Amino acid sequence: MSPRRPAVAPLPRLEGDDAIPSQIIRTLTEYFFSGDFLGGSRLPSERQLAESLGVSRAAVREAIQSLGLLGVVEIRQGDGTYLTSSGSEILPRVIEWGLFIGERRIMDLVEARQQIEGSLAGLAARRRSDDDLARLEELHAQMDAAPDAKAFVDLDVEFHSTIARAAGNGALAGMLASITTLLRVWMARSLQAAGETSGSNAEHRAIVDAIAAKDPRAAQSAMRRHLRNAERRLRRTLDTVPGHDPDAVTTFHSRSDTA
Secondary structure: OOOOOOOOOOOOOOOHHHOOHHHHHHHHHHHHOOOOOOOOOEOOOHHHHHHHHOOOHHHHHHHHHHHHHOOOEEEEOOOEEEEOOOHHHHHHHHHHHHHOOOHHHHHHHHHHHHHHHHHHHHHHHHHOOHHHHHHHHHHHHHHHOOOOHHHHHHHHHHHHHHHHHHHOOHHHHHHHHHHHHHHHHHHHHHHHHHOOOHHHHHHHHHHHHHHHOOOHHHHHHHHHHHHHHHHHHHHHHHOOOOOOOOOOOOOOOOHHHOO
C-alpha cells in the first residue's frame, strides 16, 4: 500500500497564467528543500501543488519533469513523486544556479567561456610544464574510459581547469571557474542528450597535441572549435527542456556561496 501523501504547507500564490515556468520550478525547489522533506520522502501530488500555487496541473507537471530530468526528484509511474536522497547535494550549485538561468543568460556565459578559454589555451601552449602536459594526457585517457556522462563531465571540468592553471593567469582562471560552475549542469545535460562522449574527447586530443607542441595559435584554434561544437550540443539540449523559458533571468544565488 502506498504511503499517504503529505499535506501541502502554505505556498506563495503565483497568480495562474502570469506564472512563468522558471518561477514555478524555483518555488517548488525552495519548498522541497525547506526542511519539511527528507531524502526519499513522497511529495504532494500535482493536483495538491497546483491548487496551492494557483497554477494549472500542466504547469506543475512540466516543472516536476524538469526537476526529474536533473535527478532532484524521482517520478514513479502510478506511485507518485519522491525527493531523491542526493537532492540536497545537488541544490547549492546545480539547481540554484544552473537550472534557473534563462537561455539568453546561458548563451552569454557560453560566449564568455569561448573567449576566455581560447586565450587560456594559447597561454598554456606557451607556459605549460611537463607536469601540466602529463596531467592533460592522463585526464584525456581517463575520459576515454569514463563509464558515463557524469564521470566524463567531472573529468572534463578538471581537464579545462588544468589548462587554465597551465596558462598561469589567475584572473582568467578565476573567471573560467565561475562560468563553469554556472554552466556545469547544462554541460552534463548536453552530453547525455548527445548519447556519446567520443566526439568531445577527440576534440580534446587536438587541444592536447597543440599544447604539447607549444603552438599557441593551434591551441587557440582547437579550443575554439571544441567550444563551438559544445555550443551546438547545448543549443539542441535547450530546445528539449520541459518548461524552459528562454527569457528568464535569475537573480537567485546559492546560499552556500554568499558571504
